[in-house]
Structure formats: C-alpha cells, structure tokens
Amino acid sequence: xxxxxxxxxAAQLIESVREWLEKDVLTSTTGRVQFHSRVAINVLAxxxxxxxxxxxxxxxxxxxxxxxxxxxxxxxxxxxxxxDLDDRFNEVVELVRASVLDKLAVAxxxxxxxxxxx
Amino acid sequence: xxxxxxxxxxxxxxxxxxxEHRGVTATVSPLEQLSEALRTELGxxxxxxxxxxxxxxxxxxxxxxADDRPLILQRQRKGDIRDMSVEARVxxxxxxxxxxxxxxxxxxxxxxxxxxMILSHVExxxxxxxxxxxxxxxxxxxxxxxxxxxxxxALHSIDASTITGLPSIDQVQQYRExxxxxxxxxxxxxxxxxxxxxWLERNRPTSTRTAxxxxxxxLGNLMVGSDGLxxxxxxxxxxxxxxxxxxxxxxxxxxxxxxxxxxxxxxxYDTLISEYEKASGLKVDxxxxxxxxxxGTLKWGIMCMIQxxxxxxxxxxxxxxxxxxxxxxxxxYDLFVALDGKW
Numbered sequence: 001x002x003x004x005x006x007x008x009x010a011a012q013l014i015e016s017v018r019e020w021l022e023k024d025v026l027t028s029t030t031g032r033v034q035f036h037s038r039v040a041i042n043v044l045a046x047x048x049x050x051x052x053x054x055x056x057x058x059x060x061x062x063x064x065x066x067x068x069x070x071x072x073x074x075x076x077x078x079x080x081x082x083x084d085l086d087d088r089f090n091e092v093v094e095l096v097r098a099s100v101l102d103k104l105a106v107a108x109x110x111x112x113x114x115x116x117x118x
Numbered sequence: 119x120x121x122x123x124x125x126x127x128x129x130x131x132x133x134x135x136x137x138e139h140r141g142v143t144a145t146v147s148p149l150e151q152l153s154e155a156l157r158t159e160l161g162x163x164x165x166x167x168x169x170x171x172x173x174x175x176x177x178x179x180x181x182x183x184a185d186d187r188p189l190i191l192q193r194q195r196k197g198d199i200r201d202m203s204v205e206a207r208v209x210x211x212x213x214x215x216x217x218x219x220x221x222x223x224x225x226x227x228x229x230x231x232x233x234x235m236i237l238s239h240v241e242x243x244x245x246x247x248x249x250x251x252x253x254x255x256x257x258x259x260x261x262x263x264x265x266x267x268x269x270x271x272a273l274h275s276i277d278a279s280t281i282t283g284l285p286s287i288d289q290v291q292q293y294r295e296x297x298x299x300x301x302x303x304x305x306x307x308x309x310x311x312x313x314x315x316x317w318l319e320r321n322r323p324t325s326t327r328t329a330x331x332x333x334x335x336x337l338g339n340l341m342v343g344s345d346g347l348x349x350x351x352x353x354x355x356x357x358x359x360x361x362x363x364x365x366x367x368x369x370x371x372x373x374x375x376x377x378x379x380x381x382x383x384x385x386x387y388d389t390l391i392s393e394y395e396k397a398s399g400l401k402v403d404x405x406x407x408x409x410x411x412x413x414g415t416l417k418w419g420i421m422c423m424i425q426x427x428x429x430x431x432x433x434x435x436x437x438x439x440x441x442x443x444x445x446x447x448x449x450x451y452d453l454f455v456a457l458d459g460k461w
Contacts (some may be wrong), residue, residue, distance in 0.1 A: 039438050061205075096310055
C-alpha cells in the first residue's frame with residue numbers, strides 16, 4: 001500500500017474494474033463494443049502486471065545499462081547507432097534482449113516462444 | 119452508412135446534369151449519383167446492389183452489379199498520396215503475366231472518383247484467421263505456399279520498366295527517418311531497433327536484381343477459395359525493388375496470425391524457396407530472405423509506433439491504439455527470434 005492512501009491499493013482498484021469488465025460488460029455486449037471491452041481487459045491486466053513487477057524491472061534495467069556504462073536507453077541507442085559498441089555487439093544483444101523479455105512479460109506474457117524464453 | 123462520405127466527389131455541374139438527364143427535380147442521393155456514373159462508364163443498362171465494403175479516409179471499396187455481372191469498384195479520394203492509375207497499370211501487367219488477379223474492367227478519373235478502378239469480382243475469403251483455421255480451407259492450406267511462390271515468380275518476371283510511375287525507395291532509409299521522427303515525437307529510444315538497423319546495414323544483400331514488387335503480399339491481401347489462391351489483391355504498395363522483399367514479408371511473424379509455421383502460418387522456408395526457384399528458374403539465397411524478414415519485422419514495429427502515436431499525440435484518442443504501443447516489444451522479440459544465432 002502506498003502511503004498515505006487507504007485500501008484498496010492501485011492494483012486492487014484496477015483489478016476490480018477489470019473483473020467488472022469481464023463479468024458484466026463482456027457478457028452483455030457484442031461486436032465492436034465487446035471487442036473494445038476485451039482490449040480494455042487486456043490493458044488493465046497489463047497495468048496490473050507492471051505494478052507487480054515494474055519496480056524490480058526498473059532496477060534490473062538500470063543494472064544492465066550500468067554494465068555498458070550507459071545512463072539511459074537514449075544514450076545506449078545512440079551508441080549502438082554510431083557503432084561505438086560494435087566490439088561488444090553480442091554482449092549488447094544479450095542485455096537488450098533481457099530488457100525486451102521483461103517488457104514482454106508485462107505486455108503479453110503468452111507471446112514468447114518456449115525456446116527463447118529464458 | 120458511407121453516404122455522407124460521398125458528398126464531395128461529384129462537382130455541382132455533374133449533379134445538375136444527372137438531375138436534368140433523369141428528368142427529376144428532387145435531390146439525387148450520392149448513392150444514386152455514383153450508380154449513374156458507373157452505369158455511364160460501363161455502358162450498362164442497369165447498375166444494382168451498390169454497397170460499400172470498406173474504406174478509409176482516402177480510398178473506398180464498393181461491390182455492385184452491372185447488368186447482373188458482379189464487379190468491384192475501388193476509388194481514391196482527395197488526400198491519398200498514392201496514384202491509383204499506377205495501380206491499375208500494375209494490375210493489368212500482372213494479369214498479362216499470368217498472376218492470378220481480378221480482371222481490370224475499367225479505370226480512369228472523373229465522376230466516379232478522383233481516380234478509380236473497376237475490377238471483376240473474385241469469390242473467396244480474405245480473412246486470415248478463417249483461412250488458417252476453417253475446415254473448408256484444409257485443402258487450400260496445403261497448396262497456398264507453393265501457389266504464392268508461383269504467383270510471386272510470375273509477378274517478378276514482369277519488365278517493371280514498362281510501368282510508368284512506380285516508386286523506387288530505399289526502405290532502410292525511409293524507415294530510419296520514420297523511427298527518428300517517432301522517437302522525437304514520443305520521447306523514447308529503441309535500442310532493439312537500433313541493433314536491427316545496425317545489423318541490416320552490416321548485412322545488406324549485394325544482389326542487384328530489381329523487379330516489380332507487390333509490397334504487401336500476405337494473407338489478408340490474398341483471395342482464397344477451397345481450391346487455394348484465386349487472386350492477389352491490394353496492389354497500392356507496388357514498387358520497384360529487390361523481389362526477395364515479397365518473400366521476406368510473407369515470413370514476418372505478424373503475418374502468421376498466431377499459427378506456428380513461418381511462411382504465412384502455412385508452410386516452411388524450404389517449400390517457399392524451392393517452389394519459387396522452380397517457377398522462376400532463379401536461385402534464392404536463404405540469408406537474403408532473412409534480411410528482408412528482419413526489415414519487414416522492423417517495419418511492422420515502426421508501423422505499430424505510428425499507430426500508437428496517433429493516440430499519444432492526440433490525433434485519434436483510443437485505448438486500442440494506446441495498447442498497440444505496448445505491442446512494439448512483440449516486434450522486438452520477433453527480431454531476436456529471426457536473428458537468433460545470426461548477430
């Protein structure tokens with residue numbers, strides 16, 4: 001719980017809206033509105049996952065950037081573009097790949113293939 | 119629905135002419151105006167069953183019957199940067215080369231639209247998920263990869279210099295500029311896309327073969343029947359380029375629509391390449407197909423950014439468009455899959 005706020009937490013509030021969409025809205029709509037309800041459910045589930053693991057992911061991401069001596073993604077992107085990291089290319093690939101897997105774990109965990117999931 | 123969109127194309131002079139010609143004093147509806155313009159263009163006795171199938175801001179597709187013959191109208195409106203008359207020349211050339219395409223019945227500009235094409239109606243299904251899953255397409259699914267390869271080989275045999283107005287653009291440069299603009303507008307950087315651009319630069323194919331390229335050859339743009347491929351549709355992105363672009367695009371994961379097979383969700387790389395080689399008599403380098411698949415995956419990721427930017431920047435507020443921004447990492451993931459062991 002984030003002080004000074006009361007129960008429910010932000011995650012629990014979002015969960016309650018997602019459950020309402022699933023139980024009531026999805027079953028009483030059709031066509032376009034039902035499709036957009038489904039999208040809304042997915043969006044809220046994504047935010048719930050981010051609230052659960054986002055803090056740790058941010059720390060992990062910062063640690064990966066530090067390995068490469070970069071302060072943020074913008075600096076890393078520029079260094080890759082300019083070829084400054086060409087001699088560490090495979091190391092950069094592995095670190096960026098780890099970040100992408102973190103993003104996917106929040107955005108759409110079922111998308112990753114089993115073989116490239118670790 | 120759709121009639122409100124018909125307000126502008128016919129000049130006042132024409133509306134008056136239609137009224138006088140038909141001897142009516144009441145306002146003629148836009149639908150009737152279009153129907154009459156089609157009847158005049160085709161020299162038909164009657165145009166019936168005119169209905170709009172789809173349409174964005176700049177182009178529309180309609181179905182109708184002219185003296186009971188089912189036809190399709192595609193027309194362009196103001197604001198479309200592409201020129202449909204080029205597309206009409208491409209469709210005709212593809213037809214002449216034996217590519218399965220709808221027959222071009224008429225094209226031009228004027229009362230029907232800023233530019234228009236009238237095409238024969240081809241019966242079938244375009245919805246990818248149905249083609250990939252419904253029982254009635256089980257037989258078609260076993261044939262589609264080979265049929266696609268053969269259609270592409272025929273298409274790539276066309277002498278592109280005979281078609282005027284075809285664009286020829288360096289796509290790496292084009293999408294590099296798009297990404298730079300998006301990064302600036304959205305305030306984000308994409309290390310994965312930079313890695314992909316770096317890889318594309320360092321591994322650019324040396325092949326110099328150029329041909330007429332379809333530019334969007336995939337399920338969704340193919341008319342499919344129970345017997346397989348019936349017609350290749352949607353030629354508006356046709357251009358001059360490396361023909362292997364069409365093969366690579368067909369392998370982009372987004373165009374597998376959730377199915378597991380790499381080529382359009384239907385078959386494997388070897389089948390696509392060997393059938394294409396057989397039909398074209400030309401050797402295909404698997405690594406060049408990969409290069410275009412990587413560029414295609416990157417392009418699709420940037421297109422997703424474009425979609426989400428229209429929400430984030432306020433042009434079109436929608437939670438659906440917002441959510442697409444978080445699907446960009448799916449494309450990033452696909453790049454890592456396509457380049458696994460190849461960096």
